[in-house]
Amino acid sequence: MALQINATNPEHPALLLELPWHLPLEEWPEEYLVPLPRGISRHVVRYARAGDEVIAVKELAQRPALREYELLRDLDRIGIPAVDPLAVVTGRTDPAGEQLESVLVTRHLGGSMPYRSMFETTLRPATMHRLMDALAVLLVRLHLAGFAWGDCSLSNTLFRRDAGAYAAYLVDAETGDLHPELSVGQREYDLDLARVNISGELLDLEASGALHPSVDPIEFGTEICARYQGLWQELTRTSVYPAGKYHYIERRIRRLNDLGFDVAEMQIEHASNGDTVIFVPKVVDAGHHQxxxxxxxxxxxxxxxxxxxxxxxxxxxxTQDDYAPGDPLGARPEVLAHRWVREVFRPTVRSVPPELRGPMDAAEIYHELLEHRWYLSERAQQDIGLGTAVEDYIRNILPKARTTLRPADD
Known part of the structure; x- marks a missing residue:
């Protein structure tokens, strides 16, 4: 059987042909390899250079290699965070004509780290919580797409920090399966595997002295289940809001915030019976919002x-008609953001008399007004509008605040 390279890009086969496919992956010379940290894998994995690309090369049998390649392509098509499949190389033989295992080639995820490399310096518990949150987000997104992972673990995940955000990426789809929709049993099976695997991996780190002494491996394994369940419920329950009740949307955002997640993207779909809202969460680092x-x-x-x-x-x-995420004809977020500053933020802040503002800056004033609108809307069980909130805030809140803040000798 002759060497065959099935690739997603016509340019990749020519670049990949330069690599020593006649050698077992364990015997590849250093000149072809890139020294990047590798996670634990049941297969031999190496990082190599193909032209300007850094690739991950994994040796496995032909059938699972082709199957994982197709699964990763499916995940890429539906926008799931996973490594990018480039090619499958089959028909490999050594110089004596003996058959070698096939190879799956994926693009190296720039800036990503396997979990063991991240624990080379003892991670603070707060950082570990954020990593677990990122993994919970990934598992929820996979399940929403109908993908049963079959082996959710830290070893099968890459973590990346990008502009303050933590993201988890699936790196091993070998045991996965894509369905139109997952049953409760399929999801719970994945979640139980995640709990057992993560606790085991953390116990291993504890034994090697790489785990923070305050971290309980069993509790952290259980934590992902709680984070997953809370996030799944908040994201999947159907909510149709009556027209004019946008404070309900804010309530949903607050619940996600209380779970430790921030809204990366929000889509409001208008219908005759109300507005349906879709959220996409993410986990962020300190200072991200600033x-x-x-x-x-x-x-x-x-x-x-x-x-x-x-x-x-x-x-x-x-709510803007020209806001269409992903549509090149829609207004860019930066354009809409500056319109919001010009048409909403500045007029609202300027409506508060300077003599009543005291030491509060513009951002704090607007924050206070939003909180007051939220309080009034919850009490009235309808969105009372920012203008009404400003009037009530100026009339009933600011005078009392000024009295409280006034110095004793004033």
């Missing part, structure tokens, strides 16, 4: 202020 708000609007705010303002901006953008 950087994002500054990038989008030019506003410099504290982290909690920025988080609140970004939630309001996201809600407002989703």
């Amino acid at each position: 950087r994002q708000l500054l990038r989008l609007t030019g506003l410099d705010a504290e982290e909690n202020q920025a988080r609140r303002l970004l939630n309001d901006l996201e809600s407002w953008m989703a």
Whole structure:
């Protein structure tokens, strides 16, 4: 059987032909390899260079190699965070004519790290919680797409920090299976495997002295189940909001925030019987909201202020007719963000008399107004609007606040 390279890109076979496919992967010379940290795998895996690409090469039998290649292509088509499949190489033989195992080739995920490399310096528990959150997000997204992983673990995941965000990527789809929809039993099986695998991996780290002494491996394995269940419920329950009750949307965002997740994307679908909302969550690092708000609007705010303002901006953008994420004809987020500053943020802040503002800056004033609108809307069980909230805030809240803040000798 002659050497065959099935590739997603016509340019890849020519680049891949330069690699020593006649040698078992364990015997590849150093000149072909790239020294990057590797996770634990049941197969031989090496990083190599093919032209300008850094690739991951995994040796396995032909049938599972072709199957995993197709599964990864399916996941790529539906937008699931996973490694990018490039090719499958079959028909390999050594110089004596003996058959060698086939190879799956994927693109190296830039900036990513296997979990063991991240634990080379003892991770703080807070960082570990965020990594577990990222893995919970990945598992929920896979299940929403109908993908049963079959072997969810830290070893089969790559983690990447990108502009303050933590993201988890599937790196091994060998045991997976794609369905139109998963049953409760299929999801629970995946989740139980995740719990057992993660606890085992952390126990292994504990034995090697690489785990923070305050971390309980069993509790952390159980934690992903709780994070998954809360996120699954909040993301999958059907909600149709009556017209004018946008504070219900804010309530959903707050619940996601309470779970430790932020809204990366929100889509509002208008229907005759109300508005349906779809959320996409992500896990973020400290200072992420400050950087994002500054990038989008030019506003410099504290982290909690920025988080609140970004939630309001996201809600407002989703109601604009020219907002179409992913549509090149739609308005760019930066354009809409500056429109929000010009048409919503600045007029609202300026409506508060300067003599009543005291030491509060513009971001804090707007944050306070949003909180007051939320309180009034919850009490009235309908969205009372920002204008009404401003009037009530100026009339009933600010005078009392000024009295409280006034110095004793004033």
